[in-house]
Amino acid sequence: MSLRGFYLLPHPPIAIPEVGKGEEEKISATGGSFHVIGEEIAKKAPDTIILVTPHGVMFQDAIAISYENEIYGDLKNFRVPNVKMKLKINKELTTKIYEIAYSEGIPVIMATNSLLNKYDQSVTLDHGAMVPLYFINKHYSNYKFVHITYAALSDIDLYKFGIAIRRAVEELNENAVLIASGDLSHRLKEEGPYGYNPYGEKFDKEFLDNLAKGDVKTVLSIDKETVCEAGECGRRSTVTLLGALEGKKFNGDLLSYEGTFGVGYGIMKFNVLSEDEPKLGELEELRKSQYERKNKQSDPYVRLARESLTTYLTTRRKLREIPEYVPNEMKNMQRGVFVSLKKHGDLRGCIGTIFPATDNVAKEIIRNAVEAGINDPRFYEVEEEELLDIDFSVDVLTEPEVATREDLNPKEYGVIVRCMGKTGLLLPDLEGVNTVEEQLSIALEKGNIDQEDEYTIQRFQVIRHKES
Template identity: 70%
Template sequence: MSLKGYYLLPHPPIVLPEVGRGEEQKIKRTSESMDAIGKDIAKKAPDTIIIVTPHGIMFQDAIVLSCENEMSGSMKKFGVPDVSLKLPVQKKLTQKIYDLAQTEGIPALLATNQLMKKYNTSVAIDHGTLVPLYFVSKHYNNYKLVHITYAPLGDIELYRLGIIINKAVEELNENAVFIASGDLSHRLSEEGPYGYHPSGEKFDKEFLEALQEGDVKRVFCMDKNVICNAEECGRRSAAVMLGALEGKKFKGELLSYEGTFGVGYGIMKFNTLSEDTSRLFDLETIRKEAYENKIQNSDPYVRLARESLTTYLKTGNELNSLPEYVTEEMKKEKRGVFVSLKKNGELRGCIGTIFPVTESIALEILHNAIEAGTNDPRFYEVDFQEIMDIDFSVDVLTAPEPAQKDELNPAEYGVIVRSKGKTGLLLPDLEGIDTVEEQLSIALDKADIRPDEDYSIQKFKVIRHREE
């Protein structure tokens, strides 16, 4: 038995009357549409609801499948602990999804309370799950839950997870529906959680249009910078759901869209029209072609960074000689170099040297690329399978020079602050850092220097090389 329903639902706590206390009337269409979805699911009377959420226990490198006999949660942190849910878990289906994920090489773990004790937490229903199910449970309660928290994996891996979910449902002949929980852009207005950015409106429009048209390729080929700047949390949930729709032609029916509080709330149900050919091969081909194009069109700086990390992850060894494309300038000049990695527009690693520690820019890149991928303490080590989804950039630094605060410009200059042996550095022209005050505050914080301490300032420029 295939999945009987597919839904994209937001999870704004304020839509619940107990939380909103009248403010929910400002997103009345959202409330009405979620109520309509609840009624639609009640008509289907599923034995199981599978929900993918961004707000459960999240690991950076593995999908999390909750695997206790039951789960509970409340809206306590939103001031209403009496709004709560307790649901039985469909452990057989959860285990089947996990087993298939292991077979297919998709990183996943079964979350039990015993395991979660190691992380000082426990298995619980998060608000990304509770808010959608609040409306379902108004009309229907006779169901078990499969609770999945996505990880920031590559789009293809998330899509393949969706395929696995559908396969598990079919093999167990489970009567189930699928909910992709996620809000759209959080940057639709200055009043929103992250302020305004034009990418917010652009993302929401393109994303919803592609889903309405059933155009999976368009969803997966959206501009990464637009995605990143939109600050959304629903695209990955939808990527898993689209995988569950593999082999089916479908259209999305948009019930409502509102952005009243600076966050996009899109509600959509998906109608399957007929059987269709597999899209997975096409998506993998698009990904491979984009990767090859990136390599062919990148300049020597980023090409060397990519080749250095790729070789190390693949073989465990560093490059033993410089490739032919390395320029004379890279071989002869000595500069500080930062290598940055981004995955789906989000930082995945960054390591650099303010002053050169090797004999050339080229050797600096070789070393720092490996360090950025394996030794940035903020991130787990890059896996070789991620390389195709990572964009490289190389910043070559000019020599730092002393500066006063009024000589700084975060769009043009990077900054170095020093005090009592502590040093903090921030590169120039970073997204969201628009003032000298912001730039200095972050640099001081990185160095653990208090703003009221005496500290010196240096400024520098960078020559930035990026993959397009």
């Protein structure tokens, strides 16, 4: 036996009548498609349902596979504690998936209650799992369960983990289906949870269109700005599902797509058409070529930042000479500089100087790139192998000027707050910071300044350099 079904399913609690209380009728196509999938799974009668969710207990650096005899959950966080379920975990299959993934060098852990208790957590069914299962259970409930929470790993690791899932199913001769749980963009409307961003619609269309074509390479090549700005939670689940389809030619059948509440809900089933050439090698080559391209950036600011941190991580020595590609403007100008690192769209380190601490911008970048990689107290030290997946940006600050609240605009100006020797700074145009109040609140918190204290405000602008 092998995996007999592959599905991309969203997880809007409002689709459940007990939660929606009539509002679910506004996404009736989603509800109808859920039932279609439930009926199809009932016909397949799998012994096990494997589900990858974004909303279980998540570790930053390892995929978590729940490992207890049973897993329980309810929707009390959505004011309906009576909607609950308890499922028996397929421990044999869970163990086999873990063993294969671990042997392939994929970061993975067995999430037990004894482990999670250390973090005041427990093995629990999250709404990312419960919402799809609520509808499936209306049609079929005679199954064991494998509960997986993805991590912010590289696409290659997630894809290889999908391969491991399929191998485990085949080696144990299991009859199983695989569900990738995930919503698409959360930024389709101003009244949505994260406001409107045009990249939201762009991401959803490209993502679903290419899944429908079975074009794995293009799905994984959607530019990072689009992915980050879309604010989605289903891409990584889907990459794992695509890995489980390695060596298969397939297409996707989109049953429905709705964005009524500002979040994209897409329901798609995948149809295996025939055998196909494996894609993993090609995807790994694509990743390497992207990294090589980053190392040869035309923008000298981000190129220097990457070279500085790379040199330190590979030699444990700081870059001593300014490279020849650095222009005179970087050697002759003094400015405060912030270097930011992002891994898979998530912040991985950011260190900077409000005022210059070295002779010029070039030396400022060399210094702060290393500091961002190894001395940001919010993160553990960056490791050399992570450089493949890290994107660099460099913000060169203008001279700060005294300002009032009325002078601020979080999209255009950064802010510096000061009080009794304490300082808090926030860069401009940051994701999720849309109002002056939000900007000041975060800056005050960073400076450990109470909002009731008397503090001064300065504003500044930045020239932002990003890797293309």
